Amino acid sequence: MIAFPRTALAQELVTALQGKMLLGDAHNGLFLAAPRRTGKSTFLQGDLRPALEAAGVVVVYVDLWADTRRDPGGLIAEAIARALEPQLGLVARTARKAGLEKLKVGGLEVDTSKIGKVDGLTLTEALRLLHESARKPVALIIDEAQHALTSEAGEASMTALKSARDQLNQPDTVNLMLVMSGSDRDKLLRLVNTAGAPFYGSQIQRMPHLGLDFIAHVARLIETQRPDLNPVDQKALQNAFEVFGFRPQFFMAALGQVLSPLAALTGRFEVALLEAAQQQQVQDEAQMESDYLGLKPTEQAVLWRMLEQGPRYRPYDAEALKFYGDKAHHPVSVAQAQKALESLRQRMPALVWKSARGEYAVEDAAMHRWFGSRSATGRWPPTGQAG
Ligand SMILES: Nc1ncnc2c1ncn2[C@@H]1O[C@H](COP(=O)(O)OP(=O)(O)OP(=O)(O)O)[C@@H](O)[C@H]1O
Ligand SMILES: [Mg+2]
Structure with a gap:
């Protein structure tokens, strides 16, 4: 089937990215999370990209999972270079024909032999060049952006993008729009959740599912x-x-x-x-069920409490610690609870999600449904026996 177009959602995000919404912060970067296989990449490429282009924006799309052997920083730079090529190609060829080695675009001097490659240019310079040569705002869409945090170069490029955003954008003009998406909300959060994070202060939004x-x-x-x-x-x-x-x-x-x-x-x-x-x-x-049964008693108790309490879950209050002790059949200290939470987060795939403010939740919302239906029919906790 041809992908179902999601025009209205795309349009809404374009307006937000342009900073034209009364409220909201998308002009500082839009961070979108949604579970796996729910249509993120299809939407970004098939709906958001053309909507941005129709609004007069040059779009650069890069999927950091496209080739996991490549360095994320390199992938981002390359995508920008590819977008630059058609913009600068003609200017550059003319300049080279005229024997010009250096070309001035906007306030920037560019070596004509290097056009199409970003080496020698910082990401900010490359983005500024793209913006000034196209005379249009630029949107950089980074799919699976959390992957940037797996390498130093990738991390550095995120910091560079933040600085490019701050240099290119003014309070009333958005020249660089950043869209980052990922299926792992917890990892995406690392881009925004601590004072040292590149996009500190931005919020992660849940990308709506098909409706x-x-x-x-x-x-x-x-x-x-x-x-x-x-x-x-x-x-x-x-x-x-x-x-x-x-x-x-x-x-x-x-x-x-x-x-x-x-x-x-x-x-x-x-x-x-x-x-x-x-x-x-x-x-x-x-x-x-088999995941749950494979956990250590303390981990099971922590997960159980989380499922039972939902958004009211507090990991280390007295009641929680008592609950863990009762279920695990031995006293559980704060440090032990912390260790259990950490190991639930580190599993592949992760069972537990942590927010910027240190709130915990189960990673997969389907687990709540599972817990709810088992509890309602007296089949909680799972024992491994049928029924
Ligand atoms: N709008 C749509 N209409 C019809 N099918 C869609 C639509 N969006 C996504 N799909 C289908 O759903 C599947 C997953 O889509 P997509 O790869 O975009 O999801 P994703 O969230 O990026 O997945 P992943 O987490 O694996 O990156 C694809 O097979 C795609 O064809
Ligand atoms: Mg995808």
Whole structure:
């Protein structure tokens, strides 16, 4: 299927990035987090990029996961260089023909032989050059931005981008827009959450998942291709999509299966779709159960408390420590609780998420649903036995 366009969301973000919203801070950098496979990259490239371009912005897109062997700092520099090339190509060729070795663009002197490469230029200079030669604002979209924190060069380039932003932007003009996205909110937070972090003071926003308009679109597609199924039950589709964790890929794959002539369905396809979603959920929950059972007693107790308390969770208050002690069957000190939290965060994939202010939460919201349904039916804590 062709990606469903998310024009309204893109437009909203363009306005925010331009600093035209009454409230908000996106002109200082927009940080977007969303769970894996929910359509971040598709949105950034397929919706946000063209919307920015239509608004007269030069867009540079770079995915730091595109090649994990490459240094993130190098990838960013290269993406800017690629964007510079068409802007400067003509000017540079003319200048070279005229025998000019140095070229003045805006306030910057550029070695004509180096155009198209950013070596010799700082990121700020390269971005300024791009902005001044294009005579347009520049937006730099960095997908999986948290990966920049894995190398010193990557970290340095984040600091350089912050400084470029501060140099290029004035209170009433935004010349450099920064968009960073990632599936790992906890790591993305490191870009913003301490006084020493490059983008200290910025907030991480949750990128919305595909909504009812997407479901309506899919329903229309089905109704057009299979008039015999008209009208499609959109509420049931939405339900199934939610059970699939708002991941379009799983949802569309299951739809393809239940609509296939080979499926030999006797009833409505919506019912079969919901069943497929639930099956996937059962598999996901079996995974959560085995993860939970593999934890040390203190880690289990900490996770249990977190699931039970939700946003009210306080990791080290007296009640929490008593709870840990009761469940783990031995006294648990603050240091031990801290160690357990840390090891839950360090796991791959992480089970626990930590906010800038030291608030903790489970990483995967699906765990709350799992805990809720097990508790409601008296099946908590998991024991490893069926049921
Ligand atoms: N707007 C959309 N309409 C239809 N399908 C979509 C849409 N957005 C994403 N998808 C599908 O969902 C899948 C995941 O999309 P995408 O790679 O954009 O997600 P992501 O959040 O960047 O994933 P990852 O965490 O792996 O980087 C892809 O198969 C894509 O085709
Ligand atoms: Mg992606």
